[in-house]
Amino acid sequence: MSARDAILAALGPASGDDLDRAAAALLIDPERPPVDPTQLEETFAARLLLPSVAASYAAVAGFADVPAAIAAYCAEHGLPRHLCAPPDPRLDAADWSGIDRHLDPAPDEPLALAVAECGVAETGSLVMRTAPTAPMLPNFLALHHVVVVPRLVAYLEDALPTEPMPRGYYWITGVSGTTDIEGTYVRGAHGPRYLHVIRLISEN
């Protein structure tokens, strides 16, 4: 008997309930931190300040304002205007003169830009998905991670994909941190040490 058959035989038949009905019944009114739907902007911005998230934040109008916001971030942190950016047509449409963008991340990439699908007010999470226009590796490699957030939702459930899952679907809720040595929190364990959110107010 194959291991598969042995395991399934040992588990026996299902309980006989309607699985989907029973599973759905377990999701009615889930307990979760209350989020006021009229206060999404404020709640999201406040979550970014949680010690476990610790992201900086800037609000601009739309995609056309992203290059200027990046230039300001680089100036503030003394970084060259040189970044790894995804081939996202919404970014390409902006005027990037004076800023050097490249597609492939260097092993010690200082700055990577990404566009989130949305931000989550409940947790301050940035919702990301892979696509030909959205590679994954730069977001875990760069020291500074800058994420454009065009839209906000209240809860994690509201951010879940409705269409088939992308290959990589991920929530970023802070920087690469560790408490592995004596429980002391250190930022920048492997990937980003700094997370900066550029919120596009008029895109929502």
Place this chain on the structure above:
Amino acid sequence: MTAAFAARVDAALADPVLKIAVERTAGTAEAKRTLAVDAFPDFEAARTRAAAIKDHVVANLGAYLERFEANATAAGATVHWASTAQEACDIVLALCRQAKAKSVARSKSMLGEEIGLPHALAEAGIERIETDLAEHIIQLAGERPSHIIWPAMHKTREQVSALFKASHHAPHEEETIAAMAESARRHLRDAMLGADVGISGANFLVADTGAVCTVTNEGNAELSLVPPRMHIVTAGIEKIVPSMPHAVHLLRMLSRSATGAPLSQYTTFYTGPRRPGDRDGPAEMHIVLVDNGRTRMRREGLAEMLRCIRCGACMNHCVVFRQIGGHAYGGTYPGPMGAVLTPAIDGLAASRDLPNACTLNGKCQEVCPVRIPLPTLLRGWREKSWREGLEPASVRSGLALWAWFARRPRLYRAATATALKSARLMGGGWLSRLPLAGGWTRHRDMPAPAPKSFMDQYRQGRRR
């Protein structure tokens, strides 16, 4: 208690550094969890829901596994099944050979430890790069994890510093924790990016999408799973959840119970390999579903243990764990959950001490996010051990067990302090609830308990 177990406990109790190291991390985790739980609207109801979700999955596990397999396969992943630890390791090694792997990058997985994967890779001559900082530390030290969330909890900064200086190519110069972490960052990055295969565990397997979920604070899973051409997942069959919203509920419970954060920094769902047009991602994804005793646990009265989401709260709140640390337990999983799991995985004869190294004060059950009745399950093991004649008669009397604790004053004081505080010692607490506790109950007509009177009583008993 067996001599081997007693020796491990005594060594742990005699190690002053260990106590400090464990206390620093577990104490912080306990405080942060309390804040997070108090801030949550109705954590008790959320625990009940989490337990119900897991019970539903465990009751219908076969159907859900088939559903997961179908969806993961449709997404382009290959699903493998393993009844035993050996079978699971064999599958992983065969895949590594197929990928002609010289080095693999592992992101922390307790299942990987459980099935002995680090050892199997070493035997096969494949270089193993542990990417989680704590796993990296214990790999350098040649040790096993001592906690399921903080595997290097037993190490002080001084010990970590010495390890890094001995093995990193450009080690830290400043004696700070930040500088040590930076040294590991430099050291691990190249190795990680050059690995041929990435191996991870899974926090959840999502049945209706075929997605595999990992949760980390470091982002090491993503960094080590995206560049290699093959991603191998090893996961216990109980990791299934029906759908993404079920995963969301359990993720809210997991992060709060483990670290006190509303959500861990990186939560990633991987569904199949690289797709056409993708700029990165593995060309192949393999998922190994591992039984290793789980179907037997389900059948033989331990189904509730299969709810466990490996948050570590039970050990952070355990008076015995806080005194002796994780290694004294001798298995992959320490603390209260380990004392239930290890006899199921390694056999009761080899681990019958573990269910005894517990005061049954009930704290683990109170904090468990999926309401596992750990003390009840531990008592079940004790009774089985007595029934099967594995324990000497003196232990069956209960008094010997009490005496064992009492001979270790630090452990004893820690154990009785909580019991007395909650006035459980004489009521429903550990000693009176011991089955066959005749040896002890003969002494029960003494006045209300105080730690001193116990010690006096014990000394008197010894003089007699």
